[in-house]
Amino acid sequence: MSTQLSSWNDGAARSAIVDFVTRVTTPDNPAFVPPADRIAVFDNDGTLWCEQPVIQLAHILQRWEEMAKQDPSLRDQQPWKAAVEKDMTWFRTAITKHYGGDESDMPAIAKGVLSAFAGLTAEDFAKSVAAFFRTAAHPSLKRLYRDCGFAPMVELLRFLEAHEFANYIVSGGGRDFIRRIAGEIYGIPQDRVIGTSSSIVFRENGDGGDLLHKAKLDVFDDGAMKPARIWSRIGKRPILAAGNSNGDIPMLQFANTPQRPALRLLVLHDDAAREFDYVSGAEKSLALAKQYGWTVVSMKKDWKTVFA
Amino acid sequence: MSTQLSSWNDGAARSAIVDFVTRVTTPDNPAFVPPADRIAVFDNDGTLWCEQPVIQLAHILQRWEEMAKQDPSLRDQQPWKAAVEKDMTWFRTAITKHYGGDESDMPAIAKGVLSAFAGLTAEDFAKSVAAFFRTAAHPSLKRLYRDCGFAPMVELLRFLEAHEFANYIVSGGGRDFIRRIAGEIYGIPQDRVIGTSSSIVFRENGDGGDLLHKAKLDVFDDGAMKPARIWSRIGKRPILAAGNSNGDIPMLQFANTPQRPALRLLVLHDDAAREFDYVSGAEKSLALAKQYGWTVVSMKKDWKTVFA
Numbered sequence: 002m003s004t005q006l007s008s009w010n011d012g013a014a015r016s017a018i019v020d021f022v023t024r025v026t027t028p029d030n031p032a033f034v035p036p037a038d039r040i041a042v043f044d045n046d047g048t049l050w051c052e053q054p055v056i057q058l059a060h061i062l063q064r065w066e067e068m069a070k071q072d073p074s075l076r077d078q079q080p081w082k083a084a085v086e087k088d089m090t091w092f093r094t095a096i097t098k099h100y101g102g103d104e105s106d107m108p109a110i111a112k113g114v115l116s117a118f119a120g121l122t123a124e125d126f127a128k129s130v131a132a133f134f135r136t137a138a139h140p141s142l143k144r145l146y147r148d149c150g151f152a153p154m155v156e157l158l159r160f161l162e163a164h165e166f167a168n169y170i171v172s173g174g175g176r177d178f179i180r181r182i183a184g185e186i187y188g189i190p191q192d193r194v195i196g197t198s199s200s201i202v203f204r205e206n207g208d209g210g211d212l213l214h215k216a217k218l219d220v221f222d223d224g225a226m227k228p229a230r231i232w233s234r235i236g237k238r239p240i241l242a243a244g245n246s247n248g249d250i251p252m253l254q255f256a257n258t259p260q261r262p263a264l265r266l267l268v269l270h271d272d273a274a275r276e277f278d279y280v281s282g283a284e285k286s287l288a289l290a291k292q293y294g295w296t297v298v299s300m301k302k303d304w305k306t307v308f309a
Numbered sequence: 310m311s312t313q314l315s316s317w318n319d320g321a322a323r324s325a326i327v328d329f330v331t332r333v334t335t336p337d338n339p340a341f342v343p344p345a346d347r348i349a350v351f352d353n354d355g356t357l358w359c360e361q362p363v364i365q366l367a368h369i370l371q372r373w374e375e376m377a378k379q380d381p382s383l384r385d386q387q388p389w390k391a392a393v394e395k396d397m398t399w400f401r402t403a404i405t406k407h408y409g410g411d412e413s414d415m416p417a418i419a420k421g422v423l424s425a426f427a428g429l430t431a432e433d434f435a436k437s438v439a440a441f442f443r444t445a446a447h448p449s450l451k452r453l454y455r456d457c458g459f460a461p462m463v464e465l466l467r468f469l470e471a472h473e474f475a476n477y478i479v480s481g482g483g484r485d486f487i488r489r490i491a492g493e494i495y496g497i498p499q500d501r502v503i504g505t506s507s508s509i510v511f512r513e514n515g516d517g518g519d520l521l522h523k524a525k526l527d528v529f530d531d532g533a534m535k536p537a538r539i540w541s542r543i544g545k546r547p548i549l550a551a552g553n554s555n556g557d558i559p560m561l562q563f564a565n566t567p568q569r570p571a572l573r574l575l576v577l578h579d580d581a582a583r584e585f586d587y588v589s590g591a592e593k594s595l596a597l598a599k600q601y602g603w604t605v606v607s608m609k610k611d612w613k614t615v616f617a
Contacts, residue, residue, distance in 0.1 A: 037498075123540050167500075180544045190345075191544035192475075201540060203533040208601040209565045212540050219541075225511040232431050232509060232520050233527075234542065236488045236499035257517045293516040 005160050007305075008153045014266070014303040017296040018157065021264040025240065026164045032262045034240055036165035041241035042231055042252060043154070045172035045179055045196070048245045048268050049187060050149045051142065053277045057178050058092060059146065060133045064117045079106070080113040100247060100282030111218060115199050119216035123177065123201055126214055130181040142276075144308065150186040151300075152309040154243075154268075158187055166241070171231055172196040173223035173248055195230050197222045223248040228255035239263075245270065246282045250289060265295040272300040275307040313468050315613075316461045322574070322611040325604040326465065329572040333548065334472045340570045342548055344473035349549035350539055350560060351462070353480035353487055353504070356553045356576050357495060358457045359450065361585045365486050366400060367454065368441045372425045387414070388421040408555060408590030419526065423507055427524035431485065431509055434522055438489040450584075452616065458494040459608075460617040462551075462576075466495055474549070479539055480504040481531035481556055503538050505530045531556040536563035547571075553578065554590045558597060573603040580608040583615040 009015040024032040025039065046052035065084035068075055075081035083091040095106035118126050134147045142149065158168050168189055172179055176196030183189040200217040204210055222230050228251050231239060242249070242256040243266035256263040267290045270279050280287060290297050300307060317323040332340040333347065354360035373392035376383055383389035391399040403414035426434050442455045450457065466476050476497055480487055484504030491497040508525040512518055530538050536559050539547060550557070550564040551574035564571040575598045578587050588595060598605050608615060 124546075127544075176541070177544065192542060194544070198541060201537050203536040203559050203563065205533075205559065205562060208562055208597075209567075210536070210559065210562045212536055212563075225513075228511040228518065228520055229509050233484070233506060234500060236435075236485065236502070238432075251511050251513065251518065254513060254516055254518045255511065255520075259517075289516075 005163070006153070006156060008156050010303055010305055012303055014296055014298045017264065018160075018266075021241070021262065022161070022164050025262060034261055038237060038240065039161075039164070039166040040235055040237050040239040041161050041166045041168045042171045042195075042227075042239040042243070042256070043158075043168065044244040044246070044249045044252070045170050046174050046245075047270065048243055048249070049151060049154050049170065050146075051139070051151075051276055052245075053279070054089065054093070054140070055096065055174070056139075056146050056149065057174050059137055060130065060178065061114055061117050063133065063137075064129075065113060068117070079109045097281055112216075115218060116216040118199070118214045121214050123212040123214065126177060127181055130178050134182050134185075142308075147182055147186060148308065150309070151268075151304070152306050153304045155187060155309070158189070161241070162188075167193070169193045169195060169231070169235065169239075171222065171227050171252060173221070175199075176222070195222060195234050225251045227252035231255065242266070243268065244286065247285045248282075250286050253286070253289075253295060265290075265293075266298050267295050268298045268300065270300060271302075272304075272307065274301075276300055313471070314461070314464060316464050318611055318613055320611055322604055322606045325572065326468075326574075329549070329570065330469070330472050333570060342569055346545060346548065347469075347472070347474040348543055348545050348547040349469050349474045349476045350479045350503075350535075350547040350551070350564070351466075351476065352552040352554070352557045352560070353478050354482050354553075355578065356551055356557070357459060357462050357478065358454075359447070359459075359584055360553075361587070362397065362400070362448070363404065363482070364447075364454050364457065365482050367445055368438065368486065369422055369425050371441065371445075372437075373421060376425070387417045405589055420524075423526060424524040426507070426522045429522050431520040431522065434485060435489055438486055442490050442493075450616075455490055455494060456616060458617070459576075459612070460614050461612045463495055463617070466497070469549070470496075475501070477501045477503060477539070477543065477547075479530065479535050479560060481529070483507075484530070503530060503535075503542050533559045535560040539563065550574070551576065552594065555593045556590075558594050561594070561597075561603060573598075573601075574606050575603050576606045576608065578608060579610075580612075580615065582609075584608055 006015055024030050025034040043049055062084045065081050069081045069085045076085050137146050139146055139149055161168055170189055174196055176194055176198045179196055180191035180194035183194050198219040200215040200219045201212045202215055204213050239256045241264045242253045244253055245268040253265040267286055270277050314323055332338050333342040351357055370392045373389050377389045377393045384393050445454050447454055447457055469476055478497055482504055484502055484506045487504055488499035488502035491502050506527040508523040508527045509520040510523055512521050547564045549572045550561045552561055553576040561573040575594055578585050
């Protein structure tokens with residue numbers, strides 16, 4: 002395995018990964034897990050790609066600006082007001098408050114998010130996402146959003162696949178947003194993307210019909226919902242779970258069971274030079290990583306490169 | 310393709326299948342569909358296995374009898390009363406009424422179904438299903454339930470896989486029930502089973518935790534919900550859809566889009582000698598099959614064998 006995971010520095014994180022994969026894939030090892038049960042789940046924002054700012058928000062901001070052009074009354078309401086005024090501080094504050102348990106801005110954001118694409122067909126929404134990713138760029142990293150995936154994590158996905166793992170994304174972000182780019186960035190097919198979803202409703206049309214996005218939340222795939230959605234989709238417990246924030250704690254816990262080994266990875270954003278340096282929203286998960294011995298992945302120390 | 314689909318008689322249904330698969334898999338054919346988009350969806354009850362009686366009901370009946378033993382007050386309430394008295398007529402009537410649009414017995418059945426396994430962990434429920442299928446037998450066909458899959462449909466699944474289709478079950482039956490047997494009967498992995506589900510909730514337990522079944526419906530995967538769940542799970546429209554009842558109509562319609570070909574199959578139960586002869590619950594779907602040219606599969610005329 003020496004030539005693989007080459008964008009990871011030698012250290013505790015890389016060793017933990019290699020040791021775990023060796024144990025579960027060696028037939029005469031007591032920790033052996035058959036290939037069909039080698040399920041790995043990955044949070045997306047902050048785990049597989051950067052989350053400052055939340056990339057999906059940029060797509061929604063584009064749409065809110067368009068909506069406010071068509072209906073000027075929206076300019077006095079959040080979140081359209083912040084979108085038109087390009088007031089990113091309002092959004093950052095709302096997200097920070099959310100991770101700290103203060104949900105006061107969430108109803109307005111949820112309403113804005115859900116109404117943004119209401120009435121679109123599922124296929125037109127997919128086209129909108131594809132168009133966004135062709136040109137949209139990160140404001141400070143100076144690269145396209147589709148180039149914001151973490152190279153060592155993409156390499157880890159390939160490493161796991163080479164050892165007959167099935168990789169899934171389990172994100173608090175939008176399922177129908179992520180799945181349109183997950184193939185290109187991560188090599189993960191769209192049926193292996195689990196995430197937050199708005200309600201979609203079938204509209205019959207003779208011998209045909211469409212699915213329409215409604216302004217209604219279907220599932221908010223974060224926290225304790227993540228294990229439930231993993232089971233709903235896969236029907237199995239993962240043996241490897243990777244996250245970076247408090248919202249990933251139940252998913253990381255769920256991977257552990259007395260019957261067999263589990264690897265839990267927590268990505269630590271401590272690299273101001275190459276990405277960002279923050280622990281906001283990850284305080285509790287970092288404390289639990291220490292308490293339970295989860296593997297903390299330091300972007301600064303464990304990764305030779307951050308972006309491809 | 311002459312040696313494949315050997316349990317199908319020559320006729321319109323077999324020809325429609327072979328012609329369709331030939332067209333969508335021939336690169337220079339205008340109807341060519343790339344392998345990644347060859348999605349096929351199958352209803353389960355009455356399409357892949359027999360539905361008289363509904364097999365899942367037998368599993369729940371076992372459980373209701375156990376519950377009524379432990380709590381005698383349940384013996385005066387439906388559906389426990391019918392379970393204890395082995396009054397199958399009450400259940401058959403309720404199902405017939407349901408397919409006819411009369412939902413009057415459904416709240417009691419739903420309450421009974423949902424409370425039957427409330428409090429069990431997801432893994433213990435899986436064990437209960439596995440135990441059921443080891444010994445439970447069909448009352449009149451004189452075979453184990455796990456041998457009640459339709460051999461020509463299983464053969465069709467293999468035929469489609471050989472042509473790089475991905476097959477999914479999309480059932481009004483229970484997802485966590487079907488997925489425990491779908492591998493053995495159909496060769497369909499559990500992450501490709503979409504179906505009705507009860508709510509499951511994560512219960513944290515230190516560095517671990519379990520999912521518990523709640524006495525609450527999550528999704529009733531029938532009718533217009535089927536296209537929505539297909540999109541939620543797969544993110545694509547199927548190009549082949551197979552069903553047998555009115556509850557499959559939206560799924561069959563959804564497969565059709567002007568951009569590319571679609572095959573819709575409707576299994577007709579017209580074989581009293583080898584299975585059953587009924588159209589109850591399929592009246593509207595049969596009328597639409599005629600109107601739109603969907604392919605009706607006659608069990609009597611199109612299948613050389615019904616069961617393996």
